[in-house]
Amino acid sequence: MKAAQDGDHAAYRTLLGEVTPVVRRAVKGRHPFLSADDVEDLVQDVLLSLHSVRATFDSRRPFLPWLMAITHNRIVDAARRYSRRAAREVTVAEYPETSDAAQTNRINDDYRDPEALRQAVADLPKGQRVAVELLKLREMSLKEAAVISGMSVAALKVASHRATKALRVALRARD
Amino acid sequence: MDTDTLIERLSEDAAPVRRLPAPWLRALLWLLPGLAIIAAVVVAVKGLFDPRMVLADHRMVIEEAATLVTAVTAALAAFQSTVPGASRRWLWVPLAPLAVWLASVGQGCIDDYIRLGMAGLAVRFDGGCMLPMVLIGFVPTIMIVVMLRRGAPLAPRLTLALAGLAVAALANFGLILFHTGDVSIMVLVWHFGLVMVASAVAAALGPRVLGWRHRASNA
Numbered sequence: 001m002k003a004a005q006d007g008d009h010a011a012y013r014t015l016l017g018e019v020t021p022v023v024r025r026a027v028k029g030r031h032p033f034l035s036a037d038d039v040e041d042l043v044q045d046v047l048l049s050l051h052s053v054r055a056t057f058d059s060r061r062p063f064l065p066w067l068m069a070i071t072h073n074r075i076v077d078a079a080r081r082y083s084r085r086a087a088r089e090v091t092v093a094e095y096p097e098t099s100d101a102a103q104t105n106r107i108n109d110d111y112r113d114p115e116a117l118r119q120a121v122a123d124l125p126k127g128q129r130v131a132v133e134l135l136k137l138r139e140m141s142l143k144e145a146a147v148i149s150g151m152s153v154a155a156l157k158v159a160s161h162r163a164t165k166a167l168r169v170a171l172r173a174r175d
Numbered sequence: 176m177d178t179d180t181l182i183e184r185l186s187e188d189a190a191p192v193r194r195l196p197a198p199w200l201r202a203l204l205w206l207l208p209g210l211a212i213i214a215a216v217v218v219a220v221k222g223l224f225d226p227r228m229v230l231a232d233h234r235m236v237i238e239e240a241a242t243l244v245t246a247v248t249a250a251l252a253a254f255q256s257t258v259p260g261a262s263r264r265w266l267w268v269p270l271a272p273l274a275v276w277l278a279s280v281g282q283g284c285i286d287d288y289i290r291l292g293m294a295g296l297a298v299r300f301d302g303g304c305m306l307p308m309v310l311i312g313f314v315p316t317i318m319i320v321v322m323l324r325r326g327a328p329l330a331p332r333l334t335l336a337l338a339g340l341a342v343a344a345l346a347n348f349g350l351i352l353f354h355t356g357d358v359s360i361m362v363l364v365w366h367f368g369l370v371m372v373a374s375a376v377a378a379a380l381g382p383r384v385l386g387w388r389h390r391a392s393n394a
Contacts, residue, residue: 004189005191005192005194006191007189007190007191007192008189009186009187009189010186012185012186012189013182013183013186016182016185016186017182020178020182040177040178043178044176044178044181047178047181047182047185048181048185048387049327049387051185051188051189052387053259053326053327054189054192055192055193055194055195055325056195056257056258056259056325056326056327057194057259058194058195058197058258059194061260061261062260065259065260066259066260067259067260068260069259069260069261069327069329070259070327070329073259073327073329
């Protein structure tokens with residue numbers, strides 16, 4: 001650590017590498033229920049904290065109590081953050097409805113005339129029609145659609161955008 | 176980012192750092208400019224400062240000593256609280272001189288009551304002492320905050336409460352030198368009260384003033 005304070009990058013890298021498993025063990029020991037990702041987040045938080053206050057280490061004093069004081073502080077802080085968040089947020093299985101069923105049931109008038117829509121799609125130029133079929137009707141991702149159609153992602157985006165505009169015009173003209 | 180990448184980045188970023196001096200040395204570095212300012216103020220208003228009057232009053236000497244020791248120990252404890260792994264026993268030390276100060280002022284209140292009756296316990300507003308107090312306290316406040324921010328914010332509220340106590344006690348130490356002749360109840364309410372308020376306000380501001388620096392860049 002003394003070498004690291006003097007700017008020795010290699011020594012610092014070795015130190016952080018050796019410190020990490022110790023910190024990880026401490027975090028797991030304190031909060032055995034944490035997921036691996038959360039443990040790693042906390043370990044990284046400790047490393048960043050250690051880094052930002054490395055000037056406070058006095059080489060005449062032992063290193064481990066210094067490290068564990070920082071680790072303990074970050075673990076307690078994280079627990080506090082977690083409980084604060086848990087107190088504010090509620091986990092729900094289903095989101096409560098924000099409006100009544102009559103308003104949300106719009107099956108009947110959403111696609112006013114499915115046949116007219118099908119016809120309008122069929123009338124589109126080939127590129128646009130393929131884009132609509134793959135992206136909108138079969139709900140593929142841009143990458144999947146690009147593989148199947150042989151078009152580039154950019155071309156698919158453009159075609160899909162133009163198709164939407166063309167359909168809007170076609171269906172409005174029909175109304 | 177995975178942890179190994181983070182280690183790599185941190186070690187690349189590891190510029191040499193100047194080791195922080197020991198807490199007692201930092202407390203001393205903080206105290207000296209404060210004392211210099213007090214000396215300057217005392218010289219500037221020398222008409223009001225009478226060392227014989229201060230020294231003649233036995234209780235006042237105790238009070239002054241207790242205030243100064245409170246300031247020093249509180250500053251020392253504040254600096255100590257920003258060193259990871261340092262002994263936390265120091266954090267209780269300022270309470271002893273603070274208790275002596277409070278006891279001495281309390282004794283003064285009782286004396287005043289015996290001497291003057293209820294008139295000795297009348298509290299009135301005295302704005303005159305506010306300005307020199309702010310003048311004396313300004314630089315030490317800035318200094319201690321800047322110095323504390325170099326340490327680790329392990330307990331920001333406690334650290335700043337101690338810092339507030341240190342600054343307010345130091346300002347009081349300076350103030351009493353040329354503000355003699357107050358009845359004790361005034362000292363108790365305004366001076367001691369202000370110290371408590373300063374400490375409480377500082378504690379409330381703790382997490383805002385002192386915080387882990389990487390949070391800002393990381394969030």
